[in-house]
Amino acid sequence: MNCSRVRRWIPLYAGADLPIRKARRLEKHLGRCIDCGTELKELKAALASVRAIADQGILDWPEAEWKGLMARVKSEKPRPRPVSPLSAIPRKAWAYGLAIILVLGVATLILRRLLSPPAASLLSEIVTATPAQPSRSLKTVEALPVSDPRDVPFRVRRSRLEPLDRAMLAAGSAPEKTTQNLMSMILVSQETGLKVHWTFNRNFEWKEKKP
Amino acid sequence: MDEKETHLVELVLGGQTEAFEPLVTPYRRLLLTLAYRLCRNVEEAKEITQETLLRSFRYLGSFDRKRSFKNWLLQIEMNVWRSLGARAADEGTLRELAARNSTEDPGERFSGKEIHEKLLACLDGLSPREREVFLLRDIEGRSIKETAGVLRTSEISVRVHLSRARVKIRELVGERFPGLMEGGR
Numbered sequence: 001m002n003c004s005r006v007r008r009w010i011p012l013y014a015g016a017d018l019p020i021r022k023a024r025r026l027e028k029h030l031g032r033c034i035d036c037g038t039e040l041k042e043l044k045a046a047l048a049s050v051r052a053i054a055d056q057g058i059l060d061w062p063e064a065e066w067k068g069l070m071a072r073v074k075s076e077k078p079r080p081r082p083v084s085p086l087s088a089i090p091r092k093a094w095a096y097g098l099a100i101i102l103v104l105g106v107a108t109l110i111l112r113r114l115l116s117p118p119a120a121s122l123l124s125e126i127v128t129a130t131p132a133q134p135s136r137s138l139k140t141v142e143a144l145p146v147s148d149p150r151d152v153p154f155r156v157r158r159s160r161l162e163p164l165d166r167a168m169l170a171a172g173s174a175p176e177k178t179t180q181n182l183m184s185m186i187l188v189s190q191e192t193g194l195k196v197h198w199t200f201n202r203n204f205e206w207k208e209k210k211p
Numbered sequence: 212m213d214e215k216e217t218h219l220v221e222l223v224l225g226g227q228t229e230a231f232e233p234l235v236t237p238y239r240r241l242l243l244t245l246a247y248r249l250c251r252n253v254e255e256a257k258e259i260t261q262e263t264l265l266r267s268f269r270y271l272g273s274f275d276r277k278r279s280f281k282n283w284l285l286q287i288e289m290n291v292w293r294s295l296g297a298r299a300a301d302e303g304t305l306r307e308l309a310a311r312n313s314t315e316d317p318g319e320r321f322s323g324k325e326i327h328e329k330l331l332a333c334l335d336g337l338s339p340r341e342r343e344v345f346l347l348r349d350i351e352g353r354s355i356k357e358t359a360g361v362l363r364t365s366e367i368s369v370r371v372h373l374s375r376a377r378v379k380i381r382e383l384v385g386e387r388f389p390g391l392m393e394g395g396r
Contacts, residue, residue, distance in 0.1 A: 008374070011373070011374040011377035012370060014377060015377065017355055017370065042381055042385065042388060043378075043381045046380055046384040047380065047381075048379040049330060050330055050333065050349070050350070050384065051350060054248065054330075054331065054350045057244070058240055058244050059243045059244045059247050059253070060239065060240045060243065061240075061243060061260075065257070066239060073228075073231060073264055073265055073268045074229065074259075075229040076266075076269060078269060078270075079272055079273075205333075
């Protein structure tokens with residue numbers, strides 16, 4: 001152990017304020033280091049001098065001033081003990097209450113995760129469609145063959161769409177189609193049955209319905 | 212807190228204000244001396260002690276009977292010193308004393324009173340927090356835990372400030388009173 005580390009402990013050791021374990025290590029070092037021993041002696045001497053002098057300089061109130069001060073104090077009124085319903089509850093009760101709330105919160109989170117069904121994943125289906133003429137904006141007649149116009153509204157009952165979905169998936173499995181100009185995407189929520197139909201051309205432009 | 216003090220506190224809170232004097236009389240020297248060592252001015256020390264006693268009387272109702280009454284008084288005095296005394300002491304009296312001490316020859320021999328004043332003036336070299344910790348622990352003999360309680364700080368903070376204060380005291384005493392240090396060798 002080097003001196004620079006030990007010297008940080010000497011001030012506390014001089015006043016018997018160093019934890020025992022550190023004190024033992026310091027004592028071992030002091031046994032073989034004269035400089036640190038001198039440092040300790042000087043520190044103890046300085047502290048003892050200040051303490052001795054301080055003990056001699058005890059001040060006291062002149063009796064008349066003390067009596068006057070007491071008279072002034074007594075002329076005041078002690079403020080009543082603050083009474084609040086919250087302060088009446090002991091600290092332990094607060095601690096226990098807080099602990100119970102924390103435990104319940106954690107338990108709720110764990111149970112919720114265990115008991116709730118797994119999050120519904122969105123099934124993404126990509127359905128290829130009939131080729132369309134490449135153009136910047138599609139015409140309505142070209143976009144429609146992908147699906148029935150009734151499918152365009154986004155909230156459609158699941159039972160009505162099932163046959164249509166199968167047909168569309170079947171239509172999509174055409175690997176020989178190399179030039180795909182139109183793409184229809186159906187996002188289906190397994191939990192709610194909600195289906196969203198999107199139709200894009202090759203430039204990912206979408207057609208706006210015109211009256 | 213002993214039974215006698217508990218009884219006196221009950222009496223004061225019950226309306227017998229004359230019981231306050233026997234309650235605080237055992238601490239009148241302690242409070243005044245500590246205030247003087249903090250601010251190094253007798254008049255300011257009296258003001259600090261007076262305010263301490265007034266506050267202790269006013270707030271006696273909120274005193275926790277499980278605690279030490281002495282430590283409670285010391286805590287109030289430290290708060291008063293911080294709010295009233297610290298600024299004035301640092302700006303006025305202490306600066307004046309430090310200037311006066313620095314002009315004197317360190318090798319000069321002093322009378323007993325001068326030595327007393329000069330040794331106590333070593334406290335001026337400490338920061339306010341170091342001075343509080345040093346006085347409570349090394350002069351008043353409070354434990355580290357009690358000192359931390361009075362100053363409303365952690366024991367680690369007390370140890371850190373105490374360590375710094377002792378090193379500074381050793382340096383200041385060594386500069387001003389080399390003879391005292393030689394005695395330690």
